[in-house]
Each structure stands twice: as structure tokens, then as C-alpha cells.
Amino acid sequence: MDKISIPIGPQHPLLKEPLSMMVDIAGEKVLGGSLRLGYVHRGIERLAQQRTYVQNVHLIERICGICSHVHTTAYCYAVEALLGIEIPPRAQYIRALMCELERIHSHLLWLGILAKHIGLETIFMHTWHDREMALDIMEEISGGRVSHAANQIGGVRFDLDEEHGDMIRGILKKLHSQVDGLLDIIETEPAAIARTKGVAPISSDLIKAYGVVGPVARASGVDIDLRRDAPLPPYDKLQVKVVTHPGGDAWARTYVRAEETRVSLNLCEKILEDLPEGDVSLRTPRRVPEGEVIIRSEAPRGELFYYLRSDGSDKPARLKVRTPTLAALSLLPVQLAEINVADIPVVLAGVDLCIACADR
Amino acid sequence: MNRIKKRLTILNAVIEAMIKSPETVKYPFGDLTLPEGYRGKIEFDPDKCSGCGLCVRDCPAEALHLNKKSREEYTLLYYPARCAYCGQCEDSCRHGAISHSNKLVGATTHKDDWVLVFKDSKASQE
Ligand code: SF4
Numbered sequence: 001m002d003k004i005s006i007p008i009g010p011q012h013p014l015l016k017e018p019l020s021m022m023v024d025i026a027g028e029k030v031l032g033g034s035l036r037l038g039y040v041h042r043g044i045e046r047l048a049q050q051r052t053y054v055q056n057v058h059l060i061e062r063i064c065g066i067c068s069h070v071h072t073t074a075y076c077y078a079v080e081a082l083l084g085i086e087i088p089p090r091a092q093y094i095r096a097l098m099c100e101l102e103r104i105h106s107h108l109l110w111l112g113i114l115a116k117h118i119g120l121e122t123i124f125m126h127t128w129h130d131r132e133m134a135l136d137i138m139e140e141i142s143g144g145r146v147s148h149a150a151n152q153i154g155g156v157r158f159d160l161d162e163e164h165g166d167m168i169r170g171i172l173k174k175l176h177s178q179v180d181g182l183l184d185i186i187e188t189e190p191a192a193i194a195r196t197k198g199v200a201p202i203s204s205d206l207i208k209a210y211g212v213v214g215p216v217a218r219a220s221g222v223d224i225d226l227r228r229d230a231p232l233p234p235y236d237k238l239q240v241k242v243v244t245h246p247g248g249d250a251w252a253r254t255y256v257r258a259e260e261t262r263v264s265l266n267l268c269e270k271i272l273e274d275l276p277e278g279d280v281s282l283r284t285p286r287r288v289p290e291g292e293v294i295i296r297s298e299a300p301r302g303e304l305f306y307y308l309r310s311d312g313s314d315k316p317a318r319l320k321v322r323t324p325t326l327a328a329l330s331l332l333p334v335q336l337a338e339i340n341v342a343d344i345p346v347v348l349a350g351v352d353l354c355i356a357c358a359d360r
Numbered sequence: 361m362n363r364i365k366k367r368l369t370i371l372n373a374v375i376e377a378m379i380k381s382p383e384t385v386k387y388p389f390g391d392l393t394l395p396e397g398y399r400g401k402i403e404f405d406p407d408k409c410s411g412c413g414l415c416v417r418d419c420p421a422e423a424l425h426l427n428k429k430s431r432e433e434y435t436l437l438y439y440p441a442r443c444a445y446c447g448q449c450e451d452s453c454r455h456g457a458i459s460h461s462n463k464l465v466g467a468t469t470h471k472d473d474w475v476l477v478f479k480d481s482k483a484s485q486e
């Protein structure tokens with residue numbers, strides 16, 4: 001059968017963000033594909049060199065619209081490391097609470113997108129409704145639904161009181177029962193199983209060869225999670241349960257993310273329980289001493305890497321960000337080979353791409 | 361058994377969706393309640409401002425501008441269309457002159473001409 005190349009993107013109903021793909025097909029079989037990136041490159045790393053450390057917190061927040069908080073968390077920990085300060089424990093816990101809420105809403109958003117691609121519109125509606133509950137918490141405590149501006153160098157910007165605690169616990173309880181229902185559907189619903197089981201499997205060797213991280217790696221049985229392996233405070237005190245599955249297929253990726261949502265809900269409750277008393281921020285100098293630092297943090301999509309170098313002024317000399325999506329993208333052409341055309345959306349949705357993060 | 365339970369869950373969701381009020385609000389006609397700490401429209405108190413310029417220095421979006429002739433004579437301008445509603449100015453101001461309210465922000469069709477004079481020291485002296 002003749003080979004046909006079909007372009008997908010950069011603007012395509014299948015994609016939420018611009019990404020260009022050339023997929024080679026023969027009949028119903030996909031032979032392979034190639035990628036083009038860079039449609040949402042904004043030059044943020046360069047821009048960061050022209051702004052002060054304080055201004056950069058807000059610039060960094062805009063790298064991503066979903067995991068904005070974990071970016072600023074990594075950045076602030078990097079600046080604080082160069083300044084040689086440790087933020088108050090209460091601020092560390094509030095940072096972690098926001099990170100976990102972010103993971104919950106990010107995973108629920110992804111589950112919705114996958115459900116939509118495999119034709120389960122009802123699940124899509126329900127997960128996006130549930131996601132809104134997590135966002136409500138974040139808006140209520142930080143003042144912003146997507147750009148939370150929760151972090152500042154030296155701590156966080158807001159404090160939690162008893163009322164907040166009760167409100168958060170109430171919503172978390174509701175989310176728990178919703179996520180339980182969701183897991184039940186993933187495990188038992190024939191339509192969900194038929195469209196994901198055995199689709200586009202990735203072996204753990206391939207994961208390691210391409211350096212893929214996060215839930216995609218854990219769904220292929222690679223047991224990595226920075227919250228346990230190289231924890232930023234306060235994760236060293238929180239005993240994070242790492243969810244893995246040996247399956248490697250689209251179903252395993254779905255299961256791992258849904259189960260991780262449940263783990264994050266438990267973590268949020270634990271954080272609220274253990275929340276230490278005290279201040280939430282420190283006053284910090286504007287100039288940062290000369291030096292360089294690397295900070296790694298577990299974002300919803302996997303390991304997030306920050307490199308920061310200071311020349312002693314009030315602006316960074318270099319900021320390098322490596323996001324988890326980049327590695328997952330390099331694996332896409334491999335994954336596309338030997339699947340059916342109808343499974344392209346499942347593969348694309350399955351890796352939970354964040355192009356804005358990867359392009360910056 | 362499991363099947364029946366599932367059907368009941370769905371029925372439950374359907375009934376709930378039929379009786380509850382819509383999630384969306386017909387703004388500006390409906391009543392919209394935003395959280396207490398929502399970072400909305402910026403409010404300014406000219407009496408508290410000392411013209412120190414800390415807010416201008418830290419604003420990441422260059423939405424604030426200070427024309428300073430002397431300690432007493434200055435104007436502080438604000439460009440709402442550039443503002444990212446990040447809350448940095450509120451944090452940086454030591455005098456509590458600038459703050460976010462929990463009101464929704466305005467809109468314009470001419471974003472470049474949208475300038476608010478937050479403080480004109482001459483005008484406030486008169
Ligand atoms: S909210 Fe942020 S962007 Fe807007 S004026 Fe204040 S500092 Fe500038």
C-alpha cells in the first residue's frame with residue numbers, strides 16, 4: 001500500500017497547543033512520524049536575564065498555565081539557595097500544598113482530555129468539573145485561579161487560617177469520592193479498557209534510553225519520583241507513596257495518574273494536619289551573591305530542572321529550565337510507529353504534553 | 361450488583377444536574393461573588409503614597425510609571441491594559457497605598473490610551 005504523509009498541526013482540533021507533526025500512514029497503519037517544535041517559544045530564559053529576581057517570579061509563573069506554581073517553587077528555592085537562606089517551615093508546607101493541588105488539577109485535566117479523545121464525553125465533563133473544585137481552593141487561598149502568585153523569594157505571600165483549613169478539607173473529601181468513582185470507571189468500564197489497554201506500549205528500556213520522566217515513566221514500571229528520591233522540603237518529612245504500574249500502555253498511564261491524584265489528595269490532608277506554626281516569609285536582599293545552583297522538583301509531568309547562575313547583581317546571569325515534556329516529546333515518533341490511525345489521539349493525549357512548558 | 365450501583369450513580373448525577381442552579385453567572389446582570397483575597401481591580405490611595413517608586417521598580421509588566429521632578433513633585437501613572445494583576449506592587453509598597461480589590465477588572469477597546477493617573481502631587485496639593 002502507498003505511503004501517505006498527513007500533517008497534524010500546528011493548529012489542529014486534536015491539539016490544545018501548537019505542535020506540528022508529520023504522520024506517515026499506509027492504509028489504517030501508522031508507519032511513523034516526525035515533529036516540529038517552537039511555535040510558542042517566547043524567549044523566557046533570555047527575558048529572565050533582563051529582569052530582576054523579584055520580577056522574574058512573575059515571569060517564570062507564565063511559562064506554563066497548568067503547572068505555574070511548581071515553576072516558581074523551583075525558581076524560588078534556587079534563588080534562596082544562592083542567598084543561603086532557609087524559608088520558614090510553614091511556608092515550605094504551604095508551597096507543597098499548592099504543588100499537590102496543582103498535581104490534582106493537572107491530572108484531572110489530563111484524564112478529561114483522554115476521555116474526550118476516546119469518546120467518553122461524560123467523563124470529560126465530570127473530571128473538568130472536579131478539577132474546578134481544586135482550582136477553587138487555589139483561587140480562594142492565593143487570589144488567582146491560574147496565576148496564583150503564591151511564591152515570593154523568601155516564602156509565600158499568604159497564610160492559611162482555620163477557616164481555610166475547613167474549606168479545603170471539605171472540598172478534598174468531595175474530591176476523594178469523585179476520584180474513587182473515576183478509578184472504578186478506569187478499572188471496569190469496557191469502553192475505557194478497550195480503547196486504552198495494550199495501546200502504544202512503551203518498555204521501561206525505552207523510557208530509560210530517552211530519559212522520560214514522571215507518570216509516563218512510572219506507568220512503564222520505572223520507579224522514579226523526586227518527591228521521594230531527592231526531596232525538596234518539606235517532602236522529606238511527608239513519606240510520599242510512589243505509584244507505579246508495569247503495564248506501559250495507555251491504560252497504565254491512565255491508572256497511574258488517577259491513583260496519583262488520590263495520593264496527592266491524601267498528601268494535602270497530611271500537609272494540613274502537620275502544618276507548622278510560624279511566619280510565612282522572610283525579608284531577603286535584592287542582590288544575590290555570585291554562584292550557581294541546580295534545583296530539581298517533581299512537577300505534575302515529571303522532573304523539572306532549574307539551573308541558575310548569579311554574577312552578584314540583582315538580575316540572573318543565566319537561567320536554564322528543562323521541562324519534563326521535552327523528553328516525552330522525543331519519544332512520540334517512536335510511539336506512533338505501528339499503531340492504528342484511530343489510536344493517534346490516545347498516543348498524543350497519553351503522554352500529557354505541555355508544549356508551552358517545552359518551548360518556553 | 362456492581363452494574364446496578366453504577367447505574368444508580370449515573371442516575372444520581374442526572375438528578376443532581378437537573379435540580380441544581382447553573383454553574384455560570386450572567387455577569388454583569390447576575391451576582392458574582394469573588395473570594396476575599398481575589399487579585400482583581402487595583403485600588404489606590406493617593407494620600408498614603410510617598411512617591412518612593414518601589415512599586416514601579418518591582419512591577420514585572422511595566423504597568424506603573426513614575427514621573428519624578430522632585431520629592432514633592434511627581435506623578436504616578438498606571439496602565440491597566442499592561443497589568444498582569446500579579447500583586448507585586450501591593451507587596452512592594454511599604455505604605456499600603458496600592459492594593460488589589462476583589463472586583464473584576466475593567467475593559468477597553470483602546471488599550472494604549474488607557475492610563476490612570478494614580479497620583480499627581482500638584483493636583484493633590486491644590
Ligand atoms: S499588579 Fe503586578 S503588573 Fe499590575 S501594576 Fe501591580 S506589579 Fe504591576
Ligand code: SF4
Pocket residue numbers: 408409410411412413414415416436452453454455456457458
Ligand atoms: S504606591 Fe507605594 S510603592 Fe508606589 S510610589 Fe507610592 S508609596 Fe511608593
